[in-house]
Amino acid sequence: MHTLAQLQSGKLAGIQRLNLSADLTSLPVEIFNLADSLEILDLSNNRLRSLPKELSQFKKLKIIFASNNQFVELPEVLGQCESLEMVGFKANQIARISERALPPTLRWLTLTDNKLEALPDTIGQCRQLQKLLLAGNRLQQLPIGLSRCEKLELLRISANQITHCPEHVLELPNLAWFAFAGNPFSECKAPQATVPEISSSHLTLHEVLGQGASGVISKATWNSPQHQFPNEVAVKIFKGEVTSDGYPQDELRACLKVGSHPNLVKSLAQVNEPDCRALIMKLIPPAYKNLGLPPSFASCTRDIFPENFSLTTRQINKMIEQMTSVFEHLHAQQVCHGDLYAHNTLFDQDANILFGDFGAASMYHMLTVAQQEKIKAIEHRALGHFIEDLSGICAN
Structure with a gap:
């Protein structure tokens, strides 16, 4: 400044x-x-x-x-x-x-x-x-x-x-x-009931784990034992205002609609109160780290990666296989992620990935069959770019 x-x-x-x-x-x-x-x-x-x-x-x-x-x-x-x-x-x-x-x-x-x-x-x-x-x-x-x-x-x-x-x-x-x-x-105003609703008073928030355009993610613990949930969880509290990607409530609906998948950050419960809308998620193990960095001014739409960062062919092939499975799962639920990027992907040393951040997600079940196929084709290009970007950092 x-x-x-x-x-x-x-x-x-x-x-x-x-x-x-x-x-x-x-x-x-x-x-x-x-x-x-x-x-x-x-x-x-x-x-x-x-x-x-x-x-x-x-x-x-x-x-x-x-x-x-x-x-x-x-x-x-x-x-x-x-x-x-x-x-x-x-x-x-x-x-x-x-x-x-x-x-x-x-x-x-x-x-x-x-x-x-x-x-x-x-x-x-x-x-x-x-x-x-x-x-x-x-x-x-x-x-x-x-x-x-x-x-x-x-x-x-x-x-x-x-x-x-x-x-x-x-x-x-x-x-x-x-x-x-x-x-x-x-338009889709129907609430998603794929996870239970809880009261925000059941949780105590601790340190902030991260934040983005649509909300703040914090570590949290339960105020009383909840046998169906882990003792420690992550809570994303939505800001309740328009972001660069849209309305936070649409993000929440889309995230819940997709349900569970081994390579998606797992949703556990939701808070749907007049003054608090939140998503309770499983904590991500500390071994996971960001796969990519957001686009720069120069790259415009394409991810960038840290200097000297590379992956082996085996790692890349495993990540592509997992992301392809995520893509097929999302579109089987008629949800377009809208932000399929390496910078929204976490990975560990064994090339296991976790994918998240549904801020730009859109449900499309209300569109015609022909329109739905075009939406899927659009996101298939994003998957192609993801594969291409990983190929560019292949070490062998």
Whole structure:
């Protein structure tokens, strides 16, 4: 994080990345002294409502973030930034996107948690677009022009108001990660009873084990003996708000619908109270660790791995066999995971895997048979990418 004082004093001259959160209502004029060097501009967590037309002077600007501001429309000047590839305006109040606001070089667009009612059909001119996050808006349909974005690989449209399944999106040749729960066309309010309901008062939470977009996972113990459950469990308490993947309640329903599988994190019980929605799970043994790391800016949609990390052919073949079994199990239950990645996979030294994180999961039993087959084909591409990524770290 940089400071306004650093910028105004000239100490940041020549930098390539600027991260400035200073309760800004407008861009300080000193920022334009960085026009010849700046590649990444992060203006998140300010009070900005607009960007000046002079931003187009930043010829090297590739990435701009302006989440948690007060924009009501996507600034048109973005469409004039000739090198701009990544735009992130999450959690603003954006209701409108001009046809001129989308740079033709766009690869990654995040507009989660806004007030969008429509996308311009000219989004189809963004032929390099690979990643599009639109969860938590007011979209009623997707423009036909999106079908021209043939490089699109990841799409999040959960928690919108889309009334009909967007058939043209299902035909995209490279789409592999798709989240669409929480729309009228995919509505499913029926509670899942695959595990018992318990009261939150039965548990005491201890240290936090991890957290993500949709909730916090903690270790917990029972306040009184529960013979049907282990003494120690993991509890995921959902945040109850829209995330980059959709509504937490849809994640819970999908997770419960898939039931048990040897390579899925095991669900034991659920809490379904007005002020607490939670999933109780079996604790993951400490021998398990993350298989991959989330995509980077450069990789966009593909996982990355730690430097010098490799697996043997035997390990990779065993992991692929297990993940293929998980894939078939999920789709036998008519659930699309939507986030089939190595970074959502845990493994131990014997190449046993555990798969989880259903934040982007969508149930699709309400769709036509033809639509269901297309959903399965989309996720089959993700499985293919998982296999390809593991093959890339094969040691022998």
